[in-house]
Amino acid sequence: MTIEQNNTINEKHHEQQETQKMEKRKIRIGIRAKFLAGVIIALLISPTITAILNQAVEQADVFAGNLLTGNVAMLVTTGINLFVVSGLMLILLQYIVLRPLKNAGNILNQAANNLDLSQRVPVRSNDEIGILSKDINHLVGTMAEALEEISTTSEDVTETSIGIRRATDQTSTASKEVAKTIEEIAKGASDQAGETEQSVHSISNLGDRIENNRKYLNHMNGNIENLMNVQSDGLEDIETLVDKANQNKTIALEAKQVIASTHESAEKIRLASQMINNISDQTNLLALNAAIEAARAGEAGRGFAVVAEEIRKLAEQSNQFTGEIEAVIEELTERVDQAVKSVENTSKLNMEQVDSVEGVRTRFQDISKALDEMAGMVEELTTSGSKMDQQKDQILSVIQNLSAISQQNASGTEEASASVEEQTAAIEEIAQAGNSLEQMVKSMNRSISKFQMS
Structure with a gap:
């Protein structure tokens, strides 16, 4: 049960005691x-x-x-x-x-x-019957609160038992692994004495390897400096590439604006061509009317008829030219649309290129950090190599003592193995107790669920 639940229960009991004191002060x-x-x-x-x-x-x-x-x-x-x-x-x-x-x-x-604890006795008086009714109500309410607290506590106990079961399962598995490890340690301890002599020879070889590693680290340090110079040049090239990409982006936007202006101009030309076509149609109609009037005038209107015919031909030529202009404008519009799409695709590719370049720059920056860290690590390795060379003789002395210690470890691992077996058996008993506790809590919850408390 949590601290908040205990505080709530104490507050309820305090309120009930205060209520009972107030009721005792009433005149019955x-x-x-x-x-x-x-x-x-x-x-x-x-x-x-x-x-x-x-x-x-x-x-x-x-x-x-x-x-x-x-x-x-x-x-x-x-x-x-x-x-x-x-x-x-x-x-x-x-x-x-x-x-x-x-x-x-x-x-x-x-x-x-x-099992209905939700009902209460109606209290209509302050006499002995009223006191009895209040006491019954208090008893039923207290039972309901107790059952609710038991239900809450049982849920906590269920969760705790589940946690215990999981913990015991994990601990049992870990104990088995520990037992297995102890067996391996015992075997290793028995083999350690024979390997101690080989370790002495290996330590002498280790000194030579430490010296070789120092040379390798010095060579690696030079390579890291070269890589850092190359990385710095690469970052400069990437910055230049980013600037060029931004310039290409600006040029693409300007080209898009120019193409849009061309499209607007072509649209204006098309509207003007339509206006000329309309004027030509009207002129052709006027020339036809003039020819009719000249025919009516006879000989006097012959010259006027010739002029009207020329005007009609001129109007037909104007219609033909406006048609050709519209065809050219239509073709120009299609090409402008294609150019707009091409510019948009180019702009999109340019944006992707900028993003890729940004990603490459980020990777170069990461490489720079990694190189800095690697340089620090190489320096630490160099220092560690020096310390290892100093501690080589100490390790050689320690290894000579390992033979005696390995014999003691063999006997100690046998005792530890027996202790782990006892611990595993105890953990299994705890797991069984946790399962029994969980079953009892489930049974108690089934009994509590039969009560009606609200």
């Missing part, structure tokens, strides 16, 4: 006081009822011929009076005691038989 009217009040009321109205009954008996006696006289009349009056008072007391008993007890019994029955 007990059941005995209510019954006493009922008896007093019955005694107060009893004389009135007696008087009414006596009057009724006297009237009945008159009508019945003085049949009810003396003790008989008194007994009848007393019996009726007792019946009325008893009825009042039964009504008070029904509404004050029996009905609230029945409601409380129903709530307890729902909680006991139907």
Whole structure:
């Protein structure tokens, strides 16, 4: 259970205690006081009822011929009076005691038989029955809260048991691996003594190799310096290539603008050609009308007819020329569109080229960083080589002591192997206990789920 849940539970208990203290301070009217009040009321109205009954008996006696006289009349009056008072007391008993007890019994029955903890006893008074109803409500509420807390805790326990099971599985696997490793260590310890003599010879060879490595590192350091110079030149070339690519981008944009202007000019020429074509059609129509009028004029209009014919031919030639102009403009428009597409493709390729160049520049920068790191590593390796040469003699002395230590390791690994086997068995028992705990929590959750709490 978490700290927040504990704080919430403590706050609820504190609020319930404060509520109970406030209820104790209230003025209650007990059941005995209510019954006493009922008896007093019955005694107060009893004389009135007696008087009414006596009057009724006297009237009945008159009508019945003085049949009810003396003790008989008194007994009848007393019996009726007792019946009325008893009825009042039964009504008070029904509404004050029996009905609230029945409601409380129903709530307890729902909680006991139907496992329903969501119902509450209605509290209509502050007497003993009201206190009993509040206590029952408090009991049912506390049970519901306890079941909710148990449910929450069981979920936490389930998660914990699952975690324990996973941990034990992992630990069991690790223990098996450790046992296997210990066996290998034991075998290695037994072989280590024989290999110690070979190690002495290997250490002497190691000194020669360290010297050779120092030479190789010096040569590598020179190569790294050459690579750094080449990388620097490459970065400069890439910067130049980026500038050229940006210039190509600018030129492509300018070419696109020029082609767009050419397209607009061609469109204007096409509109002007259409206007000329319309004028030619109108001129041809006017020439036709003039020829008709000249024919009507006869000999006097012959010269005018010749002029009209020439004008008509000129109009037809204008129509022919405008058609050719439109064809040329159409072809020019298509070529302009193709040029626009080509420029757009060129611009797109140029952008891709710029991106590629940027990527190459980034890679060169990464190479520069890698070369710097490599130079540092080579320097560290050189320093390490010097230290290794100094520590070679110390290692030789240590190896001579390994033979004795390997024998001790052999006995120690046997003890460690036995300890690991015991630990593995204990982990398996913990895993079985975790599985049992998980099953018990699941069973408890099934039982809790039968309760209705809201």
